[in-house]
Amino acid sequence: MNATPVVVLVSGGGSNLAALLEATRDPAYGVEIVAVGADREGTGGVEIARAAGIPAFVCRVGDHADRAAWDAALTEFCEGYGPALVISAGFMKLVGPAFLARFGGRLLNTHPALLPSFPGITGAQDALDYGVKVTGATLFLVDEGVDTGVILAQCVVPVEDADTVETLTERIKVAERAQLVEFVGRMAREGWTVSGRRARIGASGELKETGL
Numbered sequence: 484m485n486a487t488p489v490v491v492l493v494s495g496g497g498s499n500l501a502a503l504l505e506a507t508r509d510p511a512y513g514v515e516i517v518a519v520g521a522d523r524e525g526t527g528g529v530e531i532a533r534a535a536g537i538p539a540f541v542c543r544v545g546d547h548a549d550r551a552a553w554d555a556a557l558t559e560f561c562e563g564y565g566p567a568l569v570i571s572a573g574f575m576k577l578v579g580p581a582f583l584a585r586f587g588g589r590l591l592n593t594h595p596a597l598l599p600s601f602p603g604i605t606g607a608q609d610a611l612d613y614g615v616k617v618t619g620a621t622l623f624l625v626d627e628g629v630d631t632g633v634i635l636a637q638c639v640v641p642v643e644d645a646d647t648v649e650t651l652t653e654r655i656k657v658a659e660r661a662q663l664v665e666f667v668g669r670m671a672r673e674g675w676t677v678s679g680r681r682a683r684i685g686a687s688g689e690l691k692e693t694g695l
C-alpha cells in the first residue's frame with residue numbers, strides 16, 4: 484500500500500506534528516508527511532520538520548498584499564506537495580475560499596474542546612469558566628465557519644477541581660494527540676464518507692469512494 488501524502492500546517496510547538504511524525508515511522512501506519520507549513524517564523528513545528536528532513540515552508544499573511552493573496556499563496560505552497568490530506572495541527576489562521584476550493588473535504592483540524600461547545604482559540608479557558616465537568620478534543624473537517632465543520636472524532640477529558648488552564652490544556656493535548664494519530668491513520672488506510680453532518684470512517688470497502 485502506498486503511503487498517503489499529508490501536509491501538516493502549524494503555528495506553535497508542534498507536539499501534534501511530532502506525534503504524527505513518530506507514527507509515520509511505521510510503514511503500516513500508511514501516512515507520509517510530505518511537507519510542513521507555518522504562518523510565522525520560529526515555530527517549533529518547522530524546527531521539528533527540518534530536523535526530520537521534511538520540507539518546510541513559511542507563508543506569512545504580512546508578506547502578502549491582502550488576505551486573499553496569502554490564501555492563494557498558501558494553497559499554491561500546499562498544492563506543490565500533492566497532499567491527499569492537509570492537517571491543521573495548531574495552525575492559528577482561518578484559511579480562505581481558494582484554500583477550501585482546493586482542499587475542502589480533506590482539510591482536518593483538531594480543536595481542544597467538544598464542539599460545538601467552546602469554539603475559537605480559548606477552548607480550555609472557556610470550559611473552565613463555564614464549569615463543565617468534562618471537555619475534550621474534536622477532530623473535524625474544516626469548512627467556511629469557525630470550528631463548525633463535520634466532526635470526524637471526539638474524545639472526552641475530565642475537568643478536575645484543581646485544574647488551571649495550563650493543567651487542563653496539557654491533559655486535553657495528550658488525548659488530542661492520540662486521537663489525531665489514530666484517526667489520520669484510519670482515514671488514510673480505510674477512507675471515509677460524509678453524509679450531511681455525519682462522517683463515517685472505514686467500516687466497508689465502498690467507503691473509499693468519497694475518501695482517498
Ligand code: GRF
Nearest residue numbers: 495496497498499573593595
Ligand atoms: C492544539 O491543542 C490544538 O488543538 C490547538 O493548538 C494546539 C497545538 O499544539 N489549536 P501543538 O503546536 O501541536 O503542540
